[in-house]
Amino acid sequence: MAGSPTAPPETAASTTMTLGRALNAGLRRAMREDDRVVILGEDVGALGGVFRITDGLQRDFGKARVIDSPLAESAIVGCAIGLALRGFRPVCEIQFDGFVYPAFDQIVSQLAKMRARSGGRLSLPVVIRIPVGGGIGAVEHHSESNESYFAHTAGLRVISCSNPSDAYRLLRSAIRSDDPVIFYEPKRRYWDKGLVDLEASPASLDRARVLRTGTDLTIVAHGPTVHTALAAADAAAEDGFSVGVVDLRTIAPLDMETLRRCAEKTGRMVVVHEASTFMGIGAEIAAAVTEGCFSVLRAPVLRVGAYNLPYPPAKVEDKFLPDVDRLLDTIDAALSYRGKART
Amino acid sequence: MAGSPTAPPETAASTTMTLGRALNAGLRRAMREDDRVVILGEDVGALGGVFRITDGLQRDFGKARVIDSPLAESAIVGCAIGLALRGFRPVCEIQFDGFVYPAFDQIVSQLAKMRARSGGRLSLPVVIRIPVGGGIGAVEHHSESNESYFAHTAGLRVISCSNPSDAYRLLRSAIRSDDPVIFYEPKRRYWDKGLVDLEASPASLDRARVLRTGTDLTIVAHGPTVHTALAAADAAAEDGFSVGVVDLRTIAPLDMETLRRCAEKTGRMVVVHEASTFMGIGAEIAAAVTEGCFSVLRAPVLRVGAYNLPYPPAKVEDKFLPDVDRLLDTIDAALSYRGKART
Amino acid sequence: MTLVHDPPAFASPTDPPPPSLERIWTSKDSGPIQFVTPDGELTDLGAEYGVDRALAQTLYRDMARARRLDHEALALQRQGELGLWLQCWGQEAAQVGSVRALSPSDYVFPSYREHAAALVRGVTPGELLAQWRGVSHAGWDPGPYAFHLYSLVLGTQTLHATGYAMGSLLDGADDVVTVYFGDGAASQGDVNEAFNWSAAGNIPVLFICQNNQWAISTPTDVQFRAPVHQRAAGFGLRTFHVDGNDALATYAVTREAAAIVRRGEGPALVEAETFRMAGHSTSDDPSRYRTETDLATWQARDPLLRLETVLRSLDTRASYFSELEEELERLAVEVRRACRELPDPVLDQLFTHTYVDPHPLVDAERLAYRKFVELMSVED
Amino acid sequence: MTLVHDPPAFASPTDPPPPSLERIWTSKDSGPIQFVTPDGELTDLGAEYGVDRALAQTLYRDMARARRLDHEALALQRQGELGLWLQCWGQEAAQVGSVRALSPSDYVFPSYREHAAALVRGVTPGELLAQWRGVSHAGWDPGPYAFHLYSLVLGTQTLHATGYAMGSLLDGADDVVTVYFGDGAASQGDVNEAFNWSAAGNIPVLFICQNNQWAISTPTDVQFRAPVHQRAAGFGLRTFHVDGNDALATYAVTREAAAIVRRGEGPALVEAETFRMAGHSTSDDPSRYRTETDLATWQARDPLLRLETVLRSLDTRASYFSELEEELERLAVEVRRACRELPDPVLDQLFTHTYVDPHPLVDAERLAYRKFVELMSVED
Numbered sequence A, B: 001m002a003g004s005p006t007a008p009p010e011t012a013a014s015t016t017m018t019l020g021r022a023l024n025a026g027l028r029r030a031m032r033e034d035d036r037v038v039i040l041g042e043d044v045g046a047l048g049g050v051f052r053i054t055d056g057l058q059r060d061f062g063k064a065r066v067i068d069s070p071l072a073e074s075a076i077v078g079c080a081i082g083l084a085l086r087g088f089r090p091v092c093e094i095q096f097d098g099f100v101y102p103a104f105d106q107i108v109s110q111l112a113k114m115r116a117r118s119g120g121r122l123s124l125p126v127v128i129r130i131p132v133g134g135g136i137g138a139v140e141h142h143s144e145s146n147e148s149y150f151a152h153t154a155g156l157r158v159i160s161c162s163n164p165s166d167a168y169r170l171l172r173s174a175i176r177s178d179d180p181v182i183f184y185e186p187k188r189r190y191w192d193k194g195l196v197d198l199e200a201s202p203a204s205l206d207r208a209r210v211l212r213t214g215t216d217l218t219i220v221a222h223g224p225t226v227h228t229a230l231a232a233a234d235a236a237a238e239d240g241f242s243v244g245v246v247d248l249r250t251i252a253p254l255d256m257e258t259l260r261r262c263a264e265k266t267g268r269m270v271v272v273h274e275a276s277t278f279m280g281i282g283a284e285i286a287a288a289v290t291e292g293c294f295s296v297l298r299a300p301v302l303r304v305g306a307y308n309l310p311y312p313p314a315k316v317e318d319k320f321l322p323d324v325d326r327l328l329d330t331i332d333a334a335l336s337y338r339g340k341a342r343t
Numbered sequence C, D: 001m002t003l004v005h006d007p008p009a010f011a012s013p014t015d016p017p018p019p020s021l022e023r024i025w026t027s028k029d030s031g032p033i034q035f036v037t038p039d040g041e042l043t044d045l046g047a048e049y050g051v052d053r054a055l056a057q058t059l060y061r062d063m064a065r066a067r068r069l070d071h072e073a074l075a076l077q078r079q080g081e082l083g084l085w086l087q088c089w090g091q092e093a094a095q096v097g098s099v100r101a102l103s104p105s106d107y108v109f110p111s112y113r114e115h116a117a118a119l120v121r122g123v124t125p126g127e128l129l130a131q132w133r134g135v136s137h138a139g140w141d142p143g144p145y146a147f148h149l150y151s152l153v154l155g156t157q158t159l160h161a162t163g164y165a166m167g168s169l170l171d172g173a174d175d176v177v178t179v180y181f182g183d184g185a186a187s188q189g190d191v192n193e194a195f196n197w198s199a200a201g202n203i204p205v206l207f208i209c210q211n212n213q214w215a216i217s218t219p220t221d222v223q224f225r226a227p228v229h230q231r232a233a234g235f236g237l238r239t240f241h242v243d244g245n246d247a248l249a250t251y252a253v254t255r256e257a258a259a260i261v262r263r264g265e266g267p268a269l270v271e272a273e274t275f276r277m278a279g280h281s282t283s284d285d286p287s288r289y290r291t292e293t294d295l296a297t298w299q300a301r302d303p304l305l306r307l308e309t310v311l312r313s314l315d316t317r318a319s320y321f322s323e324l325e326e327e328l329e330r331l332a333v334e335v336r337r338a339c340r341e342l343p344d345p346v347l348d349q350l351f352t353h354t355y356v357d358p359h360p361l362v363d364a365e366r367l368a369y370r371k372f373v374e375l376m377s378v379e380d
């Protein structure tokens, strides 16, 4: 998508690469800049991870810094906590979204809380990378969208990247952050290509990005559904509606300033994500935006997410995943509210 | 609180008892009625659990049916799944809210999904009882409110009881249900007394209860905060406002019919819970009620919950927990919106 | 060819009992139990136990069927008919030898690579492929086969087996609830909780660890320091260590282990040494992490060849082999046909599969889904 | 009184080395290592090792201080000054004997009952009580004491210790990262993952299991079938089993275990047999699940009395005991004073303790909180 709003300005250091390679470049850069950065996870060494995100890193940085772990997620996170206490900056890889749950206690009770428990004395700069979401025809447990759990957990930051440039910049920032970060990678976008400026500064961890401005309605998306949102905005434009798109980038905290600004401008908002609608991040956005912008909203903030069912078998996932059609249908619904703003 | 709206009609079988004893009576009744009901958990036998909810049950039903388990939550839930597959109806006790996370994978990936995974062939009638929430001056990890995690998990039902009568009736229904149920018990209300009709029919698992009707605003609460909501409604009444109170009883699914009806009637709604506001159940209620009742709302649905911090040390928990004052402050805010409904 | 009993020694109750195969762990490990060498010769122990011709023929047929199915499924995946396939190639003896040693009513919790065991239990090729074609999460009803759904979240099924066995005990049954898991899965907390819980409660579970030397790209020396059977002994389980490419030894060892469990002496574990001949899955590229030499070493220990040599040395009739060959051809046809005939799933139906009792949210969402589908069909 | 070395045999490099105390697990367990009998007599092994008078005095003082603190804290809880207290009464030798055998810079991850160990490391009474008074979640800065915060979610700290030790290895340090946990916690997946991970990676962790026979109301025979040291051996750890009410034996055993770990021979585990003399916590009612006989048996094995007998038989000067008595009185005063002087926490501050980097949501909530507080103060 040349000239798309997701592309950063081109510089000398700009290269076209896939989202997966951009993450690899981000990891490599972080490891080069700071020798306290270590990687641990299942199959991250010789194999380079099942998605090859750590490809070549063990070869270049050694087995001491790129650690093939035993098969135990709780231990991966628990040991990362210990490493962080010792002054390292561990980056954990969870092989698939559905396999993070055995580590749940270590993440929500240990990693998230230890700083607060210590009265602010300790900090745990741990990044947990998770390939997330569906759309790759996988078997069960390999297509989960579980950001809600971590977003609801005080003490964590939750980041979601949608394109190669952000992937590179956000990952570097996540590794630099002294707070624990859950870092979501949209697995069905690993092979999407885009321009990456390798010299760009690390991105802020609390700002959303307006990818496209609009006047009639704003779509809010993150990770894998940003692409869907852009496509829906294109389609809506053909029907004469000016639809903006916000890429959240950060799920916790939310960039409420940007969200409110867009809601004020367009009066209508639709949130899309792959997680179940019920208690998904769309609920928080709807509640908070409505609270902040009640008088200017012309329609309720509507949501498009998964149904309240476990992720289905691959052959029906295209019907299950929020797609352009469902998004457009919901945009129609939002636009069909006749009411003026109350102001 | 004699004659309070939480009291059921008095019958011959009505007895005054604490919420804790009502749960004990509910378990006893369920075990007597169905010999496939078994209890398992840490210290549930001779000790009767740290809150004595299973008091006397091992003595009366034997060690085979009231099983003191090794100290391993994942195993408690994992084995309950196996027992259910074998045709039993296990009731697990998790000792404190903060200790359910080691079982998270078994709950969200195994218990919640197995029926769907089996194409509807299997059912897992497992109840997981969790004493929940703060207010008892406990040390860390003993005052968590984690209903959001399970409410967001398709395949589970999430129940929260607030008074002895409901505790008795809802627990019996939860054990009879063929779906897995997360059953929250408000630990600081264990010693609250109320009338329990031991012959009352089991309660529906998908209906909220209107405890108090109002015309100006509706407070939505569940579990431990229902008491707070009733007190706030009393206080508001003194200021001349008619405030209703809905006790959710079921968090997943929500009884949207009742919630929408109340929102339509009062045009204003405040949700209160002990969990963090961010991504708490209040977000879902606000989003869904706003979607359903956009034109009649006179103010945004407002939320009162915990701050986005880990639960604090006991000496400040009274400032941290949503109390009558914070609730009244938010009610004021909701009432101060001047706008009329759009209809 | 060394001494051969036909019928086998252990089938006769009057014979003196053969030596126990249990592995009491000591610091010097004497290696896995073997009845047949890779060259197809009986070991002393193997000779002492003798060979039951009928059993050997059954096991060989079971293995041959599994390998053929595996092969066909691989081809189907390459043709795009399956989304993914995890081969059991190389592990046929470990599976068939163990599952055949159980009573058919002993409930089995597999991991996800137990295709050979599944076939023995009667799971049909179509049922077995359904999950990998993406038409369902689980292709069969576990009850009739006493064979549970595959578990993809590693090790979780060991706790389900333990709970099921608790129930069996409560019911007064004498089942040997059996659970399969891998060398990698053994590192998970759940598996160790299951070891501990079952040992403490004297729960009748039989753990079968197929140590196929790899967990995707991770070799066992990254996974653990001491072999899994030693670890299990530490928890107080009765433990066995067997050459998992030796179907006869695996059968005998599992039989002894199952008998211990059935007698109520507590849980037991069999560690079967075997090898994953293919990549982890059809998505894997094993050349990134292991050598051809590895492969050659284990190729030479092939479980089918080994038993075939035994059978031939027992003068098995040629018709046995030829009839089997025909059967395999029929199986191959059946696999291909069943795969292509699997009906696609229907999202609408899934709304009824998640909860037993009515659920207002799911009902509302189904309604919304139906309306949306209708709308789309009108627009088309 | 049997043979006494003063200074001790093991202090002299010219003497032949004493026998190893390592427990190679075999099916016949010969019981925990003991140097001093409950009656205060040296065992043969104890005599062979000899008694270092200075060490014995240090350990006795450490234990006496811990018991006094424990006692005062209990009283404070009964007076409502503490919300909760978990007594270490009975476990003083297990803690003091082990922590004194480490280098002071060896980072320790305690569970939540290691008050005796904490005092040895210099944690002050006020810091120790803060958590139980409800004024903070953790009263001390772990760094200066090389003593981490208490962990209340059972067993989780074993993985933190393992990771910390990985870091120590990466840093080329020769620390012995040490972690305490209980017999109950040992059933958690995390603890077993830590055993396995540390053994597989040859990580320098020393695990100390205080087996105090109970996990709240659950006795060890519900918890496991085989002792924890046997289990750890199964994972490939070097293992030790000691009478945890014998401070001298615990010291010597831990010293040997720590040396193994420090030499890079891998992780080790010490299982110390001891007893929780009080209830689980001040909220517990142990009469519901255990008998007075139990208590009497263990009362007779009291770790302080035992070492006192040894010290008296060594003709320890009376001034040692009288000075210690005075010190304990001062400690008691300090405990009571420090407890009452602990400042109450301020919610406003907690908004800065959760994240390092600025966090818009937390900032907004703090603002709302401040406004609310202001409003309330105006209304008052």
Ligand SMILES: Cc1ncc(C[n+]2csc(CCOP(=O)(O)OP(=O)(O)O)c2C)c(N)n1
Residues within 6 Å of the ligand: A042, A071, A073, A095, A099, A102, C113, C152, C153, C154, C181, C182, C183, C184, C185, C186, C212, C214, C215, C216, C276, C280
């Ligand atoms: C909890 C969990 N973590 C990670 C994975 C991803 N994964 C699937 S199979 C596998 C390797 C399993 O190895 P092993 O247990 O030895 O079984 P094998 O594949 O060799 O049969 C991994 C890491 C998973 N399925 N579950």
Ligand SMILES: Cc1ncc(C[n+]2csc(CCOP(=O)(O)OP(=O)(O)O)c2C)c(N)n1
Residues within 6 Å of the ligand: B042, B071, B073, B095, B099, B102, D113, D152, D153, D154, D181, D182, D183, D184, D185, D186, D212, D214, D215, D216, D276, D280
């Ligand atoms: C994961 C978890 N589950 C349950 C509890 C509740 N709990 C606190 S202490 C305890 C018993 C611990 O026994 P043990 O490990 O033997 O230590 P001890 O109290 O005897 O020192 C239990 C069940 C907990 N803290 N953490």
Ligand SMILES: [Mg+2]
Residues within 6 Å of the ligand: C182, C183, C184, C210, C211, C212, C213, C214, C215, C216
């Ligand atoms: Mg393997």
Ligand SMILES: [Mg+2]
Residues within 6 Å of the ligand: D182, D183, D184, D210, D211, D212, D213, D214, D215, D216
């Ligand atoms: Mg204990």
